[in-house]
Amino acid sequence: MPKQSPVLWFRLAMIAGGFAFGLAAERRPFGDTVLTHPIVVFAALAGAGLLTIRVVLARPVPEVISERALLTGFLLGFAAFLLGNWIGVHVIAPR
Numbered sequence: 001m002p003k004q005s006p007v008l009w010f011r012l013a014m015i016a017g018g019f020a021f022g023l024a025a026e027r028r029p030f031g032d033t034v035l036t037h038p039i040v041v042f043a044a045l046a047g048a049g050l051l052t053i054r055v056v057l058a059r060p061v062p063e064v065i066s067e068r069a070l071l072t073g074f075l076l077g078f079a080a081f082l083l084g085n086w087i088g089v090h091v092i093a094p095r
Contacts, residue, residue: 006064006065007065007066007069007073010065010069010070010073011069011072011073011076013049013073014046014073014074014076014077014080015076015077015080016080017042017045017046017077017080018042018076018077018078018079018080018081018084019080019081019083019084020084021038021039021041021042021081021084022038022080022081022082022083022084022085022086022087022088023084023085023087023088023092024038024088025037025038025039025081025084025085025088026085026088026089038081039078039081042077042081043074046074046077050070053065
């Protein structure tokens with residue numbers, strides 16, 4: 001089996017995380033302040049994940065995941081957050 005690219009895993013994790021945080025965003029599970037908004041918590045966790053990659057691999061993150069792939073992953077995560085938020089508000093909540 002061929003080795004999977006870390007870029008693919010990063011993008012999948014960002015999409016899944018953004019969608020999951022978007023589903024819960026309307027309920028504001030972390031509190032009502034700006035710093036506890038689910039998109040801020042999602043971005044902080046993504047940053048912590050990148051720092052973890054840096055420490056574990058002992059290499060700069062751009063050597064593992066290019067800057068373009070990082071930006072694309074964050075944009076995909078944000079778009080997935082918006083989609084999850086829309087589903088959470090318009091599809092799940094009215095029931």
